[in-house]
Amino acid sequence: MELHQMGVAELSAGLRNKDFSAVELSSTLLQRLRQAQDSLNACITISEEPGLEQARAADQRRAQGDSAPLLGIPLAHKDIFCTRGQRTTCGSKMLAEFVSPYDATVVQRFQKAGMVTLGKLNMDEFAMGSSNETSFFGAVRNPWDLTRVPGGSSGGSAAALAARLLPAATGTDTGGSIRQPAAFCGVTGLKPTYGRVSRYGMIAFASSLDQGGPMARSAADCALLMDVMAGHDPLDSTSHPQAAGRFSAALGRSVKGLRIGVPEEFFGEGLDPEVAQAVQEAIQWYVREGAEIRPVHLPNNVHAVSTYYVLAPAEASSNLSRFDGIRYSHRSGSAVDLQDLYLLSRYEGFGPEVRRRILVGSYVLSAGYYDAYYRKAQQLRALIREDFRRAFAEVDVIMGPTTPTPAFALGAKSADPVAMYLADIYTIAVNLAGIPALSLPCGFSKAGLPIGLQIMGNYFADELILGLGDAYQRDSDWHQQEPGWEEQ
């Protein structure tokens, strides 16, 4: 196996055995990142020198006897995480020149663990999108089929992992932004329980829904990343006091006796039959291993997308107010007065999807509409949460498809926002409830596109669902398939 084909666990062993150095590893991957840029556009920034510098430091630490498990292993961050001294764009013209004066907590934690940051990954502008086409830095392409989208908003992360440019990446998930691209690109991604991963330094889209999480090529690798990534952060008031966990230590569990809920609402109209079949087969694997299936109902899932598209834009409209052209963000050169400065800077700095959501969000919060939209959506959110509470009284996990279809073609939905929003129909309820969910590869369509299985757990069942994903991956090789993007 070549270096770029190895996952986090293999690389960790190789570095420990001194089969190769962190510098060799990073040099190899930096070269691949550069080479893939033209075909995939996965990166917004490739951190050549700072990356090698960190790799040298990691080798030094190892020489001094440091044996931290992730020491010297490269990763790249979704460009939504602030990195000191390196630009952080959030996929937007608004922040195209922005260099953060501080590191996000997640970035800091990985640095402390000795991981090497090789760059900043492409994403939908301000994480608003399901196809990575709204990025100011251009669309990312799916390594399985360069004419298709990688999903979004963490599309750069998923594409880079699938193309074997990186063994690990960070993503963020507000309505499916880790899981949907993971499914489209055939990689594994965890949206953790809300509050387990610090949001400090992660540029906010919708604060009550945003959650950072790991993306890798296996659930086991995601667990290794979560060991470092999760933990209470006093700088984030919504961070949970018991956020930390021993994720990798919880792997290797048996499936016997597991109660799996399969909601019929996730297998109805609009679901691609190929996706349905692959997902059902994966669930049957668990049954063969001793799990039992119980029907559960999530009757309010039908309201999830509309609830989300009130609440998320409402929070976003306020979160994005700080990009006003006054301090660090894009400032229009043609403004004549203050009003103009605001209007032009924001018009020029934000793309159309971001502007649309700011408008929607401002509308639903405005006097006379708040009760009809925002308050009502909060009530629906409570009902959706209640659906899960009832279901998890009966079952340990809920399984279903991550997405209704495999990756769609570039441009196919860009003109129809509602069609685009419906790509997240199975992922959004999880964010509204705040529970964890994992997406992992469970097959391919006839056209050769990856299909994702989604495993949803109760609050703080992150360890459980990672363990279940790992159990499946020990007995399957969907996650080990490599796309032939270099030949396309």
Added chain:
Amino acid sequence: MSMAWEVVIGLEVHVQLNTRSKIFCACSTAFGAEPNAHTCPVCLAMPGALPVLNEAAVDKAIAFGLAIGAELNHRSVFARKNYFYPDLPKGYQISQYEIPIVGRGHLDVLLPDGIEKRINITRAHLEEDAGKSLHEAYAGESGIDLNRAGTPLLEIVSEPDMRSAVEAVAYLKKLHALVRYLDISDGNMQEGSFRCDANVSLRRPSEPFGTRAEIKNLNSFRFLEKAISYEILRQQDILEAGGKVVQETRLFDANHGETRSMRSKEEANDYRYFPDPDLLPLQLEEKRIERVRVALPELPDARKARFIEQYGLPVYDAAVLTAARELADYYEIVATGQDAKLAANWVMGELLGALNKAGLEIDSCPVAAEELRQLLARIADQTISGKIAKEIFEILFAEGGSVDAIIEARGLRQITDSSAIVAMIDEIIQKNPQQAADYRAGKEKLFGFFVGQVMKASQGKANPDQVNALLRERLQAQ
């Protein structure tokens, strides 16, 4: 005026809490630093930065709530007030909207006519201050100083219970005294630590409230009084001319003593309040409230009651002396070991009179409380008379120094030697034989004349009681 108008006033007071750090980050709240010296990613609203609530600010809000006998909300919610302004870096202010930390309470206010009036307080909520825009120093440009951005404020909203500018000022003064008593704010009005918006409207008695105007940012008691007085006349003129008062926000121009329109209701922002998802609802446990309650200092009303009880003071005296924590502290030092009523008379009369004349507050009083006590001690031990004491007080106030040193240096010691006083009396009787004869013939009024002559001869130093007794004796004797 054709027929009486009733004035209706409610106040919104912004009190800057005297915590060391800002309400949502660890930056210093110290006043007067270089622009933007006290800033960090949080109060600069850098992307990704998040607020963390300063618990000390919460304790101060609890203390205030307890002091006004308010219902404390065990669960209160921070909300975002959204609007664009260059000195508001996040594009929203974190405040409390639907559920504030402090609910209904009240303040009993002593009015100048001696009547106590209860002013109800609707609510008090925690919020952050904005920064400052600096226009003067930059030609054609504006500077932004975010040092103040994120300093903690408690906004205290009263019911429309005040019926005159005088009542509004009395309420504001009592509130000012209270936050100083509680040590939750330095109350510095020049630096903006204690500022007030006044809602003013007029109506015919017993009719519904009229349309109000809100006068923003009044930062002294005098401005509050002037602004309200101006506003009353302005609205009265409009109403009596058959017009309608427009609901609007007005600014007080201190230079011209008038209020001017800033923006009308139609131009007002839609703030799009919603609960701040970055902050959890604020939960107050009974334990915590109890801990704050136990640590509360003696409050003005309790202190007033104690002054009446312990010092035997009249209600009016006790109210005046406890109106400010510093004044009450001052009085208690003066009264230690002295006649309490005499001490009260001196503090309220001579001292407050002199301060008022000099335009000084009690905390910058040039006469130390210990010196005033010494002065009263010297009256009590008959070293000096009350009249001489007033002279000494004036010297103390103007020049400083110690009471005993002034008595010695200026030879002001009272004459209590009976033979010396008798000698003076005899000399005066001798010089005024006619008056002495008239007195003895029954013209009692002349006694005062003789007292005056003796005091004059002794340069005011003769002990007045002795003078009275000996004079009567000597006048009778001859």
